[in-house]
Amino acid sequence: MKTIRLWVTAVTLAVCGASVLTACKEANTQENNESDSTPKVESTELIRTSQSWDGVELPDYLQGRPELVAVKYVFPAGQKLGWHHHPVMNYGVLVQGELTIIGLDGQEKVVHEGEAVVEMVNTIHHGENRGTKDCILYMFYLSQEDMPLAVQHEDIPVE
Numbered sequence: 001m002k003t004i005r006l007w008v009t010a011v012t013l014a015v016c017g018a019s020v021l022t023a024c025k026e027a028n029t030q031e032n033n034e035s036d037s038t039p040k041v042e043s044t045e046l047i048r049t050s051q052s053w054d055g056v057e058l059p060d061y062l063q064g065r066p067e068l069v070a071v072k073y074v075f076p077a078g079q080k081l082g083w084h085h086h087p088v089m090n091y092g093v094l095v096q097g098e099l100t101i102i103g104l105d106g107q108e109k110v111v112h113e114g115e116a117v118v119e120m121v122n123t124i125h126h127g128e129n130r131g132t133k134d135c136i137l138y139m140f141y142l143s144q145e146d147m148p149l150a151v152q153h154e155d156i157p158v159e
Contacts, residue, residue: 046093046115046116047091047116047117047118049118051118052118052119052120052121052123053101053109053111053117053118053119053120054103054107054109054120054123056120056121056123058089058118058121059089059121059122061089061142062088062142062143062144064144065144065145066142066143066144067143067144067145067147068140068141068142068143069140069141069143069149070138070139070140070141071138071139071140071141071149072136072137072138073135073136073137073138073139074134074135074136074137075097075099075127075129075134075135075136075137076129076134077097077129077131077132077133077134078129078130079128079129080126080127080128080129080158081126081127081128081158082126082152082153082154082156082158083104083124083125083126083152083153083154083156083158084124084125084126084150084151084152084153085120085121085122085123085124085125085150085151085153086119086120086121086122086141086149086150086151087121087122087147087148087151088121088141088142088143088144088147088149089118089119089121089141089142090118090119090121090139090140090141090142090149091116091117091118091119091139091140092116092117092119092137092138092139092140093114093115093116093117093137093138094111094112094113094114094115094116094117094135094136094137095113095114095136095137095138096113096133096134096135096136097113097129097131097133097134097135097136098110098111098112098113098129098130098131098135099111099117099127099128099129099135099137100127100128100129100130101117101119101125101126101127102125102126102127102128103120103123103124103125104123104124104125104156111137119139124153124156126158
């Protein structure tokens, strides 16, 4: 009987010891994970809308096979684009500088570094870099093969 009690006590101590070791190991692992300096992937939604920057509803998708186009634009300081319109939906992210978009009606939208913008569709407008450094803008178009991304209106002077 005494042998059985010693054996039960030894098993109990072994189980308790193993539990304490496991708890310590888990706490240590958790501490290491919290202090792990490995960078994590971050996701930030910049924009989700069904309207262009001027509040107008975007048109329905084109019929047929889409052609997705990504374009990087660099606007030198002081540069003005000519008047144009986009026959296709597009949006972008300004990664450097500040860009002012002006509608034919005089309405303006200033896009700041890091901001997303949804362009007007079939509405005449132009852009200006009124800042002192180049603007870098990444634009993404939902187009179709042989469709222009922009149609220029050279008959309208840019002041």
